[in-house]
Amino acid sequence: MKNPYKKIVAVDFDGTLCKDAYPAIGDPLPYSIHYIKELAKDGAILVLHTCRNGALLDEAVKWCNDRGIVFDYINQNVPENVERYGGDTRKIYADIYVDTNAVNPRRIYGIGEFDENIGIFDVADEITRLELCQTKCLCPEYRAAGKCHDCDVFFTLRQYHALRIAEACAAENGKPNDTAAGGA
Numbered sequence: 001m002k003n004p005y006k007k008i009v010a011v012d013f014d015g016t017l018c019k020d021a022y023p024a025i026g027d028p029l030p031y032s033i034h035y036i037k038e039l040a041k042d043g044a045i046l047v048l049h050t051c052r053n054g055a056l057l058d059e060a061v062k063w064c065n066d067r068g069i070v071f072d073y074i075n076q077n078v079p080e081n082v083e084r085y086g087g088d089t090r091k092i093y094a095d096i097y098v099d100t101n102a103v104n105p106r107r108i109y110g111i112g113e114f115d116e117n118i119g120i121f122d123v124a125d126e127i128t129r130l131e132l133c134q135t136k137c138l139c140p141e142y143r144a145a146g147k148c149h150d151c152d153v154f155f156t157l158r159q160y161h162a163l164r165i166a167e168a169c170a171a172e173n174g175k176p177n178d179t180a181a182g183g184a
Contacts, residue, residue, distance in 0.1 A: 008078055009039050010049035010094035013060045015101070016152065017069070023056055025063050031132070031157045036069055036098065038160060047073045049092045049099070100152045120169070124162035132157055 011017065017033060019026030040046055048071040052060050061074060072078070075092070082088045132154055 007039070007042075007044040007096065008047060008081070008094045009036070009044045009096045009098060010047045010092045011036055011071070012097075012099035012101070013048065013050040013052060013064075016099055017064065020100070022052075025059060028067065029153055029156075031153045031160075032098070033067055033069065035156050035160045039096075040069070044096075045073070045078055046071045047078070047092055047094060048075060049094070049097070050075065098156070120162050120165050121158070123165055124158045127161045128154055128158040 014020045014022045014026070016029070017036070018028050021027075036046065046069070048061065048064070050057065050060060053075075057074070061071065064071065077088055077093055081093050085093070
């Protein structure tokens with residue numbers, strides 16, 4: 001049975017969509033913005049999940065809108081999930097959390113309970129190194145430290161490529177893809 005619910009993506013702001021300069025708004029992180037726009041284009045429900053509030057939150061929402069990112073919800077759970085699970089919590093429920101501080105070793109080193117999709121990440125890793133690190137590095141401080149492939153922009157773009165590769169593999173095999181490379 002196909003999941004009737006859309007993919008919910010909770011997105012942090014500072015350090016994720018822009019360089020961290022809180023309380024100011026830092027420079028945009030283009031690949032993070034691109035990734036979020038692609039998720040929106042694919043029909044995901046976007047939730048801005050940030051510690052900003054008041055005028056600082058309003059500025060962040062406007063900044064996102066000016067760059068073509070329109071959030072469905074701001075710091076709140078999707079009402080369908082509140083109803084589905086019988087209540088609301090302080091934690092935002094999402095299928096994907098896009099946050100510079102998030103760590104999920106299975107997603108960094110290969111999706112799958114038994115790392116069965118590690119090959120997808122190997123290919124996505126190489127594509128991302130060629131596209132980002134060797135062509136248009138956006139994090140010179142990481143490159144200077146010899147860690148170009150350790151920045152958040154790299155991880156976000158690699159996740160994007162891995163998802164596209166997993167979808168192409170699934171389409172080629174005639175199977176729905178609902179877990180590989182972070183799909184929900």
